Amino acid sequence: xxxxxxxxxxxxxxxxxxxxxxxxxxxxxxxxxxxxxxxxxxxxxxxxxxxxxxxxxxxxxxxxxxxxxxxxxxxxxxxxxxxxxxxxxxxxxxxxxxxxxxxxxxxxxxxxx
Amino acid sequence: xxxxxxxxxxxxxxxxxxxxxxxxxxxxxxxxxxxxxxxxxxxxxxxxxxxxxxxxxxxxxxxxxxxxxxxxxxxxxxxxxxxxxxxxxxxxxxxxxxxxxxxxxxxxxxxxxxxxxxxxxxxxxxxxxxxxxxxxxxxxxxxxxxxxxxxxxxxxxxxxxxxxxxxxxxxxxxxxxxxxxxxxxxxxxxxxxxxxxxxxxxxxxxxxxxxxxxxxxxxxxxxxxxxxxx
Numbered sequence: 001x002x003x004x005x006x007x008x009x010x011x012x013x014x015x016x017x018x019x020x021x022x023x024x025x026x027x028x029x030x031x032x033x034x035x036x037x038x039x040x041x042x043x044x045x046x047x048x049x050x051x052x053x054x055x056x057x058x059x060x061x062x063x064x065x066x067x068x069x070x071x072x073x074x075x076x077x078x079x080x081x082x083x084x085x086x087x088x089x090x091x092x093x094x095x096x097x098x099x100x101x102x103x104x105x106x107x108x109x110x111x112x113x
Numbered sequence: 114x115x116x117x118x119x120x121x122x123x124x125x126x127x128x129x130x131x132x133x134x135x136x137x138x139x140x141x142x143x144x145x146x147x148x149x150x151x152x153x154x155x156x157x158x159x160x161x162x163x164x165x166x167x168x169x170x171x172x173x174x175x176x177x178x179x180x181x182x183x184x185x186x187x188x189x190x191x192x193x194x195x196x197x198x199x200x201x202x203x204x205x206x207x208x209x210x211x212x213x214x215x216x217x218x219x220x221x222x223x224x225x226x227x228x229x230x231x232x233x234x235x236x237x238x239x240x241x242x243x244x245x246x247x248x249x250x251x252x253x254x255x256x257x258x259x260x261x262x263x264x265x266x267x268x269x270x271x272x273x274x275x276x277x278x279x280x281x282x283x284x285x286x287x288x289x290x291x292x293x294x295x296x297x298x299x300x301x302x303x304x305x306x307x308x309x310x311x312x313x314x315x316x317x318x319x320x321x322x323x324x325x326x327x328x329x330x331x332x333x334x335x336x337x338x339x340x341x342x343x
Contacts, residue, residue: 028144029141029145030148033145034152048142048145048149048170048171048177049170049171049172049176052138052141052142052145052184053180053181053183054184056181056185060184060185060186075144075147076140076144078140078141078144085264085266088264088266092265092328
């Protein structure tokens with residue numbers, strides 16, 4: 001099922017998606033948005049306007065840090081990398097969302113599996 | 114290809130950030146738009162359609178400028194750190210110290226355990242009623258930090274702040290004491306004893322109270338805003 005969920009995505013779900021991706025490897029903004037769209041079959045899609053305020057907020061909290069790096073074509077990209085604080089944040093966020101889906105499942109029979 | 118940096122800087126001219134920070138934001142957003150445009154072109158879209166498609170990334174530039182200014186503002190960071198870490202820590206520290214002072218004024222007698230060091234004898238001082246009360250203060254510190262959306266580190270620091278303050282104090286005083294009175298096994302055992310009774314033991318009791326509040330978090334109630342459709 002590839003129905004797009006365009007709205008009602010909480011900040012927490014966006015944080016979880018980004019932290020989970022960055023736990024695998026450092027990525028730049030466009031690539032973060034692209035991978036989230038691709039790996040959720042388009043169910044979650046970040047626009048520029050939704051992505052960057054969230055990334056900057058996470059940077060301010062110290063969950064990610066960023067550095068500029070040029071690719072082979074000479075284009076500068078700002079790569080985001082998970083910090084130790086961000087890694088610490090990931091487990092409780094996952095647990096919170098697991099509990100949320102379990103609660104929703106028991107209430108409305110909506111499974112996240 | 115359009116000059117995306119110019120597009121961004123024109124539409125976000127009112128972005129309320131220091132100049133360096135503003136240019137960095139413009140460069141990053143422009144790079145994102147450029148890649149979005151190129152991806153659209155690679156899918157076979159005509160130039161005009163690709164530009165229109167790319168500009169759909171932002172519904173309201175004014176709202177985006179506001180969101181980014183708020184997200185990058187240092188003031189929020191300070192407020193967040195103060196709210197989640199410093200306020201609960203200071204409140205907990207003050208409460209612990211006031212409690213100890215009150216107990217001493219009310220005549221609570223310390224329990225003394227005499228220790229024989231090689232060069233002399235000294236007493237380990239325990240205020241058991243205070244130690245028994247500390248788990249409640251540890252719980253309160255961690256709870257206050259959790260209510261402010263503090264992470265595990267902030268909660269733990271807030272919970273242990275009375276013990277941490279005492280450990281820091283002892284670590285600051287100890288070198289001076291050794292410098293003035295000279296290095297001896299007696300002095301070292303005395304310092305270790307002080308760390309144990311005023312640092313480690315209080316930290317353990319505070320931690321016991323804090324444990325239930327270290328895991329889990331209060332769900333965020335903030336929804337991504339008007340232009341923030343994920």
